[in-house]
Amino acid sequence: MSPSRLGHAMPARWRAVLCVLTLVALGVGGAAGGPFKPGPAAAAAPGVVPTAVVTPAPTPDAGTVLVQVTGVEPQVLQPAQDLLVTATIRNDSAKVLESPRATLRISRFRLASTTQLETWAGSAVAADAGKAVGSVDIPGPLAPGMSVQTTLTVPSTAFGLLNTPDAWGPRGLAVELTDGGRRVGLDRTFLLWLPDETAPAPTPVSVLVPVVGPASTPVATTTPVPAPTPSPTATASADSSATDPELDALTGATGRLRAVIDATGHHAEVSWAVDPSLVEAAAAGGSSSTSWLADLTQRSARRDVLALPWGDPDLAAIAHADRPDLLTLARDASAGSAATVFGGTPQTQLMWAADDVPDATTAALTVRSGARALVVGPDALAPEREAAPTRSGTVAVRTDAGELTALVPDSALTAALTDADAVDPGATPATAAQRILAETAVAAHDRASAGQHLLAALPRDWDPEVPIVQAQLDALATAPWVELTSVTGLIGRAGDDSARAPLPTSARSAQELSPAHVVALGDARASVAAFATVVPVPDTLLAGLDRAILSPLSVAWRDAPSRRGALVDTVLADANTRRTGLSVLVSPKFTAVASATQIRLTVHNALPQDATVQVDLRPRKACLTVPDGPTLATVAAESDAIVSIDVQANANCDVDVDVYLLASDGTVVASPAKFSARLAPTIENVGTLAVGALLALGLVVGIIRTVRRGQTANRGARVAALAAAAPHASAEEKTP
Incomplete structure (x- = not known):
C-alpha cells in the first residue's frame, strides 16, 4: 500500500496522534529536554506569520547591524498570554537597508544546563536561531547610523510548547533582522515557559554584596606615606584623611560605592557585608560620603547586614604568620562599632577570604576566631565527581580547629550579576534579567541541585551597571521558582553530602603581607599595650593604635605591595614613638x-x-x-x-x-x-679583722703586764697581816 493510500485509510484520530508524535520527535512541540545544537535555519511552522527564508551562510553584512532586545513581557510566559518583545535596531553598516524586517525566533528545546545556556547565548550571528514565530516589516529604507525600535507580539499558542509539568523552563529566543531575505543582525535571549499549575518548589537564593572602600593610611603616623593608587578591593581606615577625596568620588553620583547601594538597596532580601572602617571613614568624609552613609543607613533597615572584621583584613596573611590576636583585634573593633547601619549589635559571624581558594590554615584561623562561616570563591571545594555536579551554597569543612561552614557562590549566578555584558556581550536590562531567570530555572529543574540553597557573592571591586542589576534582582524577586532570602539563613543551613575536593593544606599568595611584617605589627601592638599599663589612664596612649596596626593588613593593599611596605614601616615607627617618655x-x-x-x-x-x-x-x-x-x-x-x-x-x-x-x-x-x-668588699673585712686583732693583742698585753708587775701594795699588806696572825692563833689552840 502506498503511503498516500495508507494515510487515507487511517482513521482521523490516528492521523492526529501520528502528527503529534511527529511534532514531538522534531522538537516543535516544546521538548522537555535535550541539548541545543546550532544548525541551519528552518522554515516557519504552520500557523505563524511567514517570514523570508534566511541564508544560513555568513554574508559580508552579517553582524554589522546592531540588534538589541530591550524588553520581554511577560518575563515568564504562561498559556493564554501574548509575548511582547521590543528590540532596538541600529544600522552600523555602510549600506542602506532597503527592506529591513524583524523576525522573532524560538528554539523549542528546553535548555537543561548552564552549558546549553552559554552555547545558545554565545552562538554566532549566522548560526541557527530556531524557528520563526512572528515577524514585522520595519519602515525603510534604514540609512547608515539610523536606529529604530520595533515590537513583535506573538500569542503563546504560536510557540507550540507543551503544557506538561516537566516542560517548564528556558528556551532560546532571538530577534533577527534581515534585509532582502539576508540576515544582517541578531540578538539572542531566553524565553521562560511556565505552563499552568506546574510551578516548582521555590529554590532559596541569597545574594551577598561586599561594601568595602578604598585603601588608606592612618592619620596618627609620624612619617608620611605615599597615598595608594585607587584599589578596587580596598578598605578604608577610620582615621584616614588622605583618602577623603577618593572616598568622596567613590560615594558620589557616578562612584562605585554609590552604584552598589543604588543597584541593591531596593531589595531588602539582598545581604550586605560591610566594613566598619568604611562606615567610620564616610562619617568623617565630605558631603557625598556623609550623604551616601545616610542612604546606606536608611536602606539597612530590615536588611541582613553583616559586619566584616575591621579594615577587611587579609585572613591568609594573619593565618600564615600565626597571629590570631590580630584577627581578634579586628573582630572586637567591629563588634564595638556604634554605627546604626549594623542595628543594635553588629553580626560578626562572617569572614571573607581574600583568595578564591583559601588554604586549610586560613579556614582553621576562622574557626579559632569564633566566626561561623567563611566566604570562598566559586572554584573552591569543587565536587570530586564531575558527573554529579552540585550547586549548594554551603559546604561543611573540617579543620584542625573544628568544623566550619564554607559559603560557596554559584559561578553562573555570580558571573551574571557581576558583569552581565561579559556573560552576554551587549546585554540590556531585559536580556540580563532573562539570562538570570534561565540560570535559576536550570538549577531548580536539575534534580541534582533541586532544593539546594544557591548563593551569589559579588567581588570586592564590584562596579555594577545599576539598571541591569536592578532588572535582574526584580526578576529574581518575582520568579515563581526563586525565593530570595538572607545569607544569615544560609549560614545555618546544612550543605549537601557530596564529596568535595579538600582545601590545600597551605598556599601562600605572593600578594599577601609577609609573615615577618605581620608578626612585627602584632608585637608592636602588644608592646604599646604593655607600655600603657604604667600609667593610670592607658587609653590616652592607645588612642588610634588598633586602627593603625590593622590598616596595613587590609586586603586592599595586595594591589600596592610597595606602598604597603612603606605603611608598615610608618606604623611601626609610630608604635615605637608611643612607647617613649x-x-x-x-x-x-x-x-x-x-x-x-x-x-x-x-x-x-x-x-x-x-x-x-x-x-x-x-x-x-x-x-x-x-x-x-x-x-x-x-x-x-x-x-x-x-x-x-x-x-x-x-x-x-x-x-x-x-x-x-x-x-x-x-x-x-x-x-x-x-x-x-x-x-671591694674585702677592704671592709680586713679593717674589721685588724681592729679585732688589736683589741685582742691589748688584752693579752695587759694580762702579761699584770702578772709581771706582781701584787699591788694593798694586796701585800693584807697578806702580811694574815701571816702575823697565824702563829698567835696556833698558840691559843695549844693552851689547855
Missing part, C-alpha cells in the same frame, strides 16, 4: 667597698601622667646581686624620681650592670642604661 639616669661608674650597699639612680618621666615602673638591675657577674629583685617606683608626670636599690657585693670584681625599667608584666618600657661597678 620614660628613661633612667645613672652615674657611669660606681665603687662599693662594703658588702651591703645602695645604688641610687634617677628615673625620668616625660609623660603627662604619673608612671609606675619596676627598676630592675641586672649585673653581668655573680659578684653583685640584688637581694630584693626589681624595685617598684612611681614617678610623677613630667618629673624625676630618685630610686635607691639595695645590692650585695659578694667578692672583689669589676662588673657591668644593666638597668631596665619594666611594666608590671615584665615588658621593657625604656631603653636600658648601663654602668660599671668596682666592688
Whole structure:
C-alpha cells in the first residue's frame, strides 16, 4: 500500500496522534529536554506569520547591524498570554537597508544546563536561531547610523510548547533582522515557559554584596606615606584623611560605592557585608560620603547586614604568620562599632577570604576566631565527581580547629550579576534579567541541585551597571521558582553530602603581607599595650593604635605591595614613638667597698601622667646581686624620681650592670642604661679583722703586764697581816 493510500485509510484520530508524535520527535512541540545544537535555519511552522527564508551562510553584512532586545513581557510566559518583545535596531553598516524586517525566533528545546545556556547565548550571528514565530516589516529604507525600535507580539499558542509539568523552563529566543531575505543582525535571549499549575518548589537564593572602600593610611603616623593608587578591593581606615577625596568620588553620583547601594538597596532580601572602617571613614568624609552613609543607613533597615572584621583584613596573611590576636583585634573593633547601619549589635559571624581558594590554615584561623562561616570563591571545594555536579551554597569543612561552614557562590549566578555584558556581550536590562531567570530555572529543574540553597557573592571591586542589576534582582524577586532570602539563613543551613575536593593544606599568595611584617605589627601592638599599663589612664596612649596596626593588613593593599611596605614601616615607627617618655639616669661608674650597699639612680618621666615602673638591675657577674629583685617606683608626670636599690657585693670584681625599667608584666618600657661597678668588699673585712686583732693583742698585753708587775701594795699588806696572825692563833689552840 502506498503511503498516500495508507494515510487515507487511517482513521482521523490516528492521523492526529501520528502528527503529534511527529511534532514531538522534531522538537516543535516544546521538548522537555535535550541539548541545543546550532544548525541551519528552518522554515516557519504552520500557523505563524511567514517570514523570508534566511541564508544560513555568513554574508559580508552579517553582524554589522546592531540588534538589541530591550524588553520581554511577560518575563515568564504562561498559556493564554501574548509575548511582547521590543528590540532596538541600529544600522552600523555602510549600506542602506532597503527592506529591513524583524523576525522573532524560538528554539523549542528546553535548555537543561548552564552549558546549553552559554552555547545558545554565545552562538554566532549566522548560526541557527530556531524557528520563526512572528515577524514585522520595519519602515525603510534604514540609512547608515539610523536606529529604530520595533515590537513583535506573538500569542503563546504560536510557540507550540507543551503544557506538561516537566516542560517548564528556558528556551532560546532571538530577534533577527534581515534585509532582502539576508540576515544582517541578531540578538539572542531566553524565553521562560511556565505552563499552568506546574510551578516548582521555590529554590532559596541569597545574594551577598561586599561594601568595602578604598585603601588608606592612618592619620596618627609620624612619617608620611605615599597615598595608594585607587584599589578596587580596598578598605578604608577610620582615621584616614588622605583618602577623603577618593572616598568622596567613590560615594558620589557616578562612584562605585554609590552604584552598589543604588543597584541593591531596593531589595531588602539582598545581604550586605560591610566594613566598619568604611562606615567610620564616610562619617568623617565630605558631603557625598556623609550623604551616601545616610542612604546606606536608611536602606539597612530590615536588611541582613553583616559586619566584616575591621579594615577587611587579609585572613591568609594573619593565618600564615600565626597571629590570631590580630584577627581578634579586628573582630572586637567591629563588634564595638556604634554605627546604626549594623542595628543594635553588629553580626560578626562572617569572614571573607581574600583568595578564591583559601588554604586549610586560613579556614582553621576562622574557626579559632569564633566566626561561623567563611566566604570562598566559586572554584573552591569543587565536587570530586564531575558527573554529579552540585550547586549548594554551603559546604561543611573540617579543620584542625573544628568544623566550619564554607559559603560557596554559584559561578553562573555570580558571573551574571557581576558583569552581565561579559556573560552576554551587549546585554540590556531585559536580556540580563532573562539570562538570570534561565540560570535559576536550570538549577531548580536539575534534580541534582533541586532544593539546594544557591548563593551569589559579588567581588570586592564590584562596579555594577545599576539598571541591569536592578532588572535582574526584580526578576529574581518575582520568579515563581526563586525565593530570595538572607545569607544569615544560609549560614545555618546544612550543605549537601557530596564529596568535595579538600582545601590545600597551605598556599601562600605572593600578594599577601609577609609573615615577618605581620608578626612585627602584632608585637608592636602588644608592646604599646604593655607600655600603657604604667600609667593610670592607658587609653590616652592607645588612642588610634588598633586602627593603625590593622590598616596595613587590609586586603586592599595586595594591589600596592610597595606602598604597603612603606605603611608598615610608618606604623611601626609610630608604635615605637608611643612607647617613649620614660628613661633612667645613672652615674657611669660606681665603687662599693662594703658588702651591703645602695645604688641610687634617677628615673625620668616625660609623660603627662604619673608612671609606675619596676627598676630592675641586672649585673653581668655573680659578684653583685640584688637581694630584693626589681624595685617598684612611681614617678610623677613630667618629673624625676630618685630610686635607691639595695645590692650585695659578694667578692672583689669589676662588673657591668644593666638597668631596665619594666611594666608590671615584665615588658621593657625604656631603653636600658648601663654602668660599671668596682666592688671591694674585702677592704671592709680586713679593717674589721685588724681592729679585732688589736683589741685582742691589748688584752693579752695587759694580762702579761699584770702578772709581771706582781701584787699591788694593798694586796701585800693584807697578806702580811694574815701571816702575823697565824702563829698567835696556833698558840691559843695549844693552851689547855
